[in-house]
Amino acid sequence: MKEINYKEMQFNPFNLIGNDWMLVTAGNEQSGCNTMTVSWGHLGCLWGHNDPTAVIYIRQSRYTKQFIDAEPFFTLSVLDGSFKKQLAYLGSTSGRDGDKIAKAGLTPVFADNSVYFKEAKMVLVCKKMYAQELSKDGFCYQETLDQCYPQGDFHTMYVGKIEKILVSE
Numbered sequence: 001m002k003e004i005n006y007k008e009m010q011f012n013p014f015n016l017i018g019n020d021w022m023l024v025t026a027g028n029e030q031s032g033c034n035t036m037t038v039s040w041g042h043l044g045c046l047w048g049h050n051d052p053t054a055v056i057y058i059r060q061s062r063y064t065k066q067f068i069d070a071e072p073f074f075t076l077s078v079l080d081g082s083f084k085k086q087l088a089y090l091g092s093t094s095g096r097d098g099d100k101i102a103k104a105g106l107t108p109v110f111a112d113n114s115v116y117f118k119e120a121k122m123v124l125v126c127k128k129m130y131a132q133e134l135s136k137d138g139f140c141y142q143e144t145l146d147q148c149y150p151q152g153d154f155h156t157m158y159v160g161k162i163e164k165i166l167v168s169e
Contacts, residue, residue, distance in 0.1 A: 001166040026067040026074040029110040037091030052162040057155035077120035126160025
């Protein structure tokens with residue numbers, strides 16, 4: 001993979017996040033890692049910097065959350081459309097139940113302070129800047145609260161500074 005500057009990126013973020021999906025991954029070679037599919041998120045700039053940021057959301061119940069909480073970095077791996085079946089599997093199966101990464105046929109790469117996948121066409125290496133659980137009091141639109149959180153199982157929002165962007169050669 002080669003590193004590029006964020007100004008060189010050419011994609012539609014709405015398709016990338018909402019339609020193509022990504023894998024959020026965290027961990028290290030000594031303690032292990034986990035991944036899950038994300039289809040909610042944001043890419044942009046925040047807090048007066050020109051530095052690019054990624055925002056992801058993870059429910060408390062997800063096994064991947066403990067890895068993200070324990071590590072200063074997480075990655076977002078984008079795979080091409082031929083991996084849609086694996087992405088669906090990785091988003092619906094818990095890593096607590098076995099090695100879902102191996103079962104999906106992906107190859108972890110431990111580098112750049114985190115872990116990503118050899119099969120990715122693009123990787124965003126993100127340093128955690130902020131984490132906060134969403135709360136009922138913050139919702140201004142009751143329909144979203146009713147549809148997405150009927151059990152009150154709110155996501156934690158993570159803001160990560162995109163430290164490095166890698167693309168396949």
